[in-house]
Amino acid sequence: MDRAAAPPPADEHWAPDHLVLARRVFAYAGRLVVERDQHGQVISHAPLAGMAAVEHRYPAWARGPFGRIDPERAIPSSPGVFALVQDGTTRYVGHSSDLGRLFSPRGLGEISRREAQTSRYEERCRLNRLVVREAVAGRVVELYLLVLSRPGLVHRVTGRPAQERAEDVAAEVLAAHRGAWHLPG
Template sequence: MDRPAASSPSDAHWAPDHIVLARTVLTYHGRLLVELESDGSVYEHAPLAGMAAVEQRFPAWALGPFGRVEPERRLPRDPGVFALVQAGVTRYVGASRDLYRTFGSRGLGEISRRDCQAAGKEESCRLNRLVVAEAKAGRQVDLYVLVTEGGGWFGRGAQAPEELAGRIAEAAHGSWHLPR
């Protein structure tokens, strides 16, 4: 007698549709998926590896290892606030002028040698490393998003995503934020 195929661990993943942080509702937008090698292990690369003179000049966040990360669902090209949640605990809250780009290949999604050498890319490098470390440990990272109004980034009366993210981050105390 044939048995039905066992459900994969990814099918068993459950996350609430919404979370409330600092009286702000963020909507579940899926998991952050990390690329796997053909043997099932997490794909990793270190763009600065083997460059001894470079390795000593840059901080640990720039050295990797990094992976390829992408959201489970397509993100809008709108400004907004996002939260990275692991096992029901908010680990990070951030703001973005373009959510699609933030999690795309030029943002958190894939870290290049140039990204490792740019001081403005610290956040992307650190978050990529942390998401990849969670995947290596067999844990999922969930993405929650609040899209702000398209004109709200510079509009009057609207709270900028970075201000809103700062207020939420203070309340959430995510462990992946830089120490103050």
């Protein structure tokens, strides 16, 4: 008796809904999804390719390859701290004054030629390159967020912070969980 082929199993990727780093609870914000072609191959580009003497003028982080990266879920436009986790290991901890903008196409999501030529964008270029490398190798990078509220009226009236700053929280978490994707230092 011939049976119909069973459908392929659903995506069996599992990640915990929260992660505790340095006594802080980070919420799971989904995977970082790298754009692929119709055959499942990662689409990447090197914005500085074809320029004369690129190898001598620009460091490795600027040469790519880069890809288009989108978060699996919507990211709030709030300040906060983020953790990039791969295979259950925290690889990177960073902060942003606007997480939604950082993980949008105008942030980490796409790297332009201008950004690859400017050292101010080194972190974005390095992270994009690392996430693309993991996707090419068939590995998943998860995003965890610790969203902080924006300073409100209390901060404007008294001049004192109403809550912790993202930079301070990130430094505290980083001291306890320095990932392999950080620059030595």
